[in-house]
Amino acid sequence: MWGTSMNSLFLRKSATCVAAALLPFFLQISPARAAGSGDSVAEAMSAKPSIVLVHGAFADGSSWDKIVPILQQKGYTVVAVQNPLSSLAEDVAATKRVIDAQPGQVVLVGHSWAGVVITEAGNNDKVKSLVYVAAFAPAEGESIADMTKDAPPPPYAKSLVxxxxxxxxxxxxxxxxxxxxxxxxxxxxxxxxxQGSWQSHCLQDKVTTAAWKTRPSWAVVARNDRMIPATFERAMAQTIGAHVTEVDSSHVAMLAKPDAVAAVIEEASR
Structure with a gap:
């Protein structure tokens, strides 16, 4: 007991000292002080929007590695979400944390399964527009299982472990x-x-509010997609009224055709 009490006291004192030492540093870099005026929020809103990239199933944030530098070189702040792929609710929560951390408006980009994620997470006042890259775009009350119930099993089904x-x-x-x-x-x-492992229960997770109903949307259709058929991607894009760009690529259009995908994202930012 004595040792535990002493350790607790030491930790509390250490934490207090560290906090005191770091406080001036955090004050120097806080958004309000960096802006130099009370107009920092308004200035952030008038600047280029941040680009938030959300990866799909069987992937991680590195799937955006070719997109990030293209957009950064054009002056955008870019963040790739590392979502857990464990449920729609948890992936949406991870995405919302990133959205909330941005100083101004956000262009929300989702690949594959993440089309479901951005459809839900996009219901945020900061989200300016949505970009679906070879992605699902469900309606309210709809899951991937609902959307694909009449489709034959995908060719890769037997390769899922x-x-x-x-x-x-x-x-x-x-x-x-x-x-x-x-x-x-x-x-x-x-x-x-x-690749990130994807929870199979995500197939049944339903969207509650579809952000594409209240925000402009863009869609990249991958003509040679073997994960989600291009015909299906076109139909979803038409349903949500998206601005459509088609590219000759596999499912990972952002890696196969990064310049074309980045151009669509930039268009959605204007």
């Missing part, structure tokens, strides 16, 4: 054949190694 908790991954061969067939074998191997 479940774990004991119901999380799914794609085999390296499936990544090379269905997910990123137009990228080099080396890149496909890297994508397989860095």
């Amino acid at each position: 479940p774990d004991e908790g119901g999380f799914l991954t794609l085999t390296p061969a499936a990544v090379a054949t269905y997910f990123a067939q137009d990228l080099s074998p080396a890149i496909a191997r890297t994508l397989a190694a860095t």
Whole structure:
């Protein structure tokens, strides 16, 4: 007991000292002081919007690696969300934390499964527009399972590897054949190694409020997509009234055709 009390006292004193030492630093870099006036919020809102990129299933934030530098070089603040792929609610929460951290308006971009995520997370006053990249775009009360109930099983279904908790991954061969067939074998191997496992229950998670009803939307259709058929992507884009751009690419259009995808994002930012 004595040792625990002393340790607690030491930790409290240490934390107080550290906080006191860091306080001037945080004051120097706070948005209000950096702006030099009470107009910092208004200035942020008038600046270029931040670009928030949300990765899909069987991926992580590095799937945006070719998009990030293109947009940064054009003066945009870019953040790639690392969503847990564990449920719609948890992925939306992770995305909203990033949105809330931005000083002004946001262009919200989602790939694949993340189209569901941005449809829900986009209901935020900061979100200016939505960009769907080879992505699902459900309506209110709709899940991926609902949207695809009449479709045949996808060709990669037998290549999904479940774990004991119901999380799914794609085999390296499936990544090379269905997910990123137009990228080099080396890149496909890297994508397989860095993929995030996706909770299968996400298929049943339903959107409650569709942000595309109240915000302008853009869609990139991947003509050679083997994960979500291009015909399906076109139909969803038409349903939500999106501005559509088509590219000759696999499911990972942001890696196969980064300049074209970045151009769509930039258009959505204007």
